[in-house]
Amino acid sequence: MAACCEVKEAMDTQQAIEKKDSYLRMMEAVPTQVYLGAALGSIVLSALTRLAGKKDAAVFFGQWPPTFILFALVHKLLQPSSERGFDEARQATDEASRMVGAR
Numbered sequence: 460m461a462a463c464c465e466v467k468e469a470m471d472t473q474q475a476i477e478k479k480d481s482y483l484r485m486m487e488a489v490p491t492q493v494y495l496g497a498a499l500g501s502i503v504l505s506a507l508t509r510l511a512g513k514k515d516a517a518v519f520f521g522q523w524p525p526t527f528i529l530f531a532l533v534h535k536l537l538q539p540s541s542e543r544g545f546d547e548a549r550q551a552t553d554e555a556s557r558m559v560g561a562r
Contacts, residue, residue: 491531498523
């Protein structure tokens, strides 16, 4: 009976890993600029709805930017080499390391 439970737990764990991996692949397909644009758009939408006198809707939309910024941060952490400027930053870091090591 214990072996049966262990097999079921292993299958559940594998399914959870596959679900997590599919979610991360989906996030990696979206550029960071989309998340940052969504954050900025929700700030603007919140301000416009507040100016229109709809305070509750403005608060609702105003709570979205941190989530979008968190998605952008997670994207950067998952795939930093796909962003523009990464190669130049790496070259600058390597050059600075050589300069420090040359002293």
